[in-house]
Every structure is written in C-alpha cells, then in structure tokens.
Amino acid sequence: MTEPAGSYLSFDNVSRRFGAVTAVDGVTLRIPKGGFVALVGASGSGKSTLLKMVNRLIDPSGGNIVLGGHNVEDIALPALRRRIGYVFQSIGLFPHMDVGQNIAIGPRLSGTSLSPDRIGELLSLVELEPEMTSRMPDELSGGQRQRVGVARALANDPELLLMDEPFGALDPVTRDALGERVLALHREFGLTTVMVTHDMAEALLLADRVLVMDAGRIVADETPAALVAGEGGEVAQALVAVPRHQADRLAELSR
Numbered sequence: 001m002t003e004p005a006g007s008y009l010s011f012d013n014v015s016r017r018f019g020a021v022t023a024v025d026g027v028t029l030r031i032p033k034g035g036f037v038a039l040v041g042a043s044g045s046g047k048s049t050l051l052k053m054v055n056r057l058i059d060p061s062g063g064n065i066v067l068g069g070h071n072v073e074d075i076a077l078p079a080l081r082r083r084i085g086y087v088f089q090s091i092g093l094f095p096h097m098d099v100g101q102n103i104a105i106g107p108r109l110s111g112t113s114l115s116p117d118r119i120g121e122l123l124s125l126v127e128l129e130p131e132m133t134s135r136m137p138d139e140l141s142g143g144q145r146q147r148v149g150v151a152r153a154l155a156n157d158p159e160l161l162l163m164d165e166p167f168g169a170l171d172p173v174t175r176d177a178l179g180e181r182v183l184a185l186h187r188e189f190g191l192t193t194v195m196v197t198h199d200m201a202e203a204l205l206l207a208d209r210v211l212v213m214d215a216g217r218i219v220a221d222e223t224p225a226a227l228v229a230g231e232g233g234e235v236a237q238a239l240v241a242v243p244r245h246q247a248d249r250l251a252e253l254s255r
C-alpha cells in the first residue's frame, strides 16, 4: 500500500464479523494526512462498517486502527469524536432543535458553547445564509439539511471528515454543488476525508484515491486517473464502466 511513512489514518488487518457474516475481512490500509479517499463498492461490501470503526460506532473483531499515532481504542471517546466530523445520509438533525442548536450540539456536549458569529460562519461555509440559524429542520429542503449536516460536522474543527453516502438522497445538481463545496472545504482546512459513495463518477471527480471494496476486502486502490485508464481489476472496472458508458452516450448525442 502507499505512503507508509506519512500515514495519518491506518488500518492494520482490521476485521469485523456479525455472527456468520464477515463484513470487513482483514483490511490493511494507510491514508496520509490531507488525503481525500473515496470508498466504493456494491451494497453490503463493508464500506459503512469500515468507516464506522474509525469513530468507534462499531468496534473491530480484530486488528488495529491508528489515528494520528494512537490506536483509536486508546483515545477517550469524546476526544476521538471531537477530532472527527461525521456526515451521513440520513443527516440526523434533531427535529426539536433549530439549525443553530443542531450545529452547536457537538461543541455543547463537550462543554463549549458556539457564538452566534461562529454559527453564522459555519453556515456561510456551506453557502447558507446566517439567518437560517433560527429555522427548524422541517422548514429546510433536503439539500439545505445536508448542508447543515456538513456545517455541524465542521463545528469542532475536525482533522478527519468521515462521510457515509453524504449526498445520496440529493438531486443531481445539488449533489454536484455540495460535493464541490465539500472538496473546497477539505482543501481549505487541510482535512483528511474518507467518503463512502455508491457513485463511481462522484468518487472519480472528488477523491484523489479510490478504494473499491468487495466482500469485506479492498480489491482496488487506485488514483482516479489510473481507474479511468483501465487499472484496478475487474470489480473496479465494472464500476467505472457505468459513468464511462454514460459519457460515451452523451458524446454520441452531441455528434
């Protein structure tokens, strides 16, 4: 695997079993600081399980995960979660709290209150008006809610951003815009980002490295350019074929 020296997040022979199912099967992987890694693969291939073992929503059955030089099991849970921003598809905004309270919940749980200015700043980062702070979640569109989810993930100034199908439920235009925004934030704040997605096109366009999972294992670990050039093997290429075929058909239409 790449960059062993500059590793910031590493997985060493990590497995997770659920009864008879081996969801993650001996994954060894090193991610350097500042990397933007996309994790793709069929439904049930183990992507979410791998991601959730980083912030210890799930614990491994075997192996070690090391973040910034420390085994995640040795980092107190509140401290671990403060260092990690987590965005997931179902967003999970608290319905009885307004937008500002939702964004401030992480810092509040760790004893810090966010100023209205800071909440406004976080809203601006995701291109929402600061006045949105007093809206309730059910008064927002899906895209706006997901933007609030990203702002909330950034509220603790995390080093690591974990995203589990963050844009899955959004329309394509919003999805594209929010993806670009997240990439800009990733660069601006020097984040390390791991994003689970079903969408190979999204992975190729946003990530600097694409990991393909199949039956709990990583079967390809390539740059987007290498995947587009045909590298990565059969499972990876079957996924790349989808956006390639679409691009070919669009090109035919314009002829």
Ligand SMILES: Nc1ncnc2c1ncn2[C@@H]1O[C@H](COP(=O)(O)OP(=O)(O)OP(=O)(O)O)[C@@H](O)[C@H]1O
Pocket: 018, 021, 022, 023, 041, 042, 043, 044, 045, 046, 047, 048, 049, 050
């Ligand atoms: N809490 C659980 N209990 C039992 N089995 C589980 C549990 N969580 C996941 N699994 C199983 O582990 C395997 C991997 O699931 P996981 O959610 O990690 O896959 P995934 O690649 O993220 O899928 P999807 O793309 O559909 O979200 C699946 O077979 C799933 O049924």
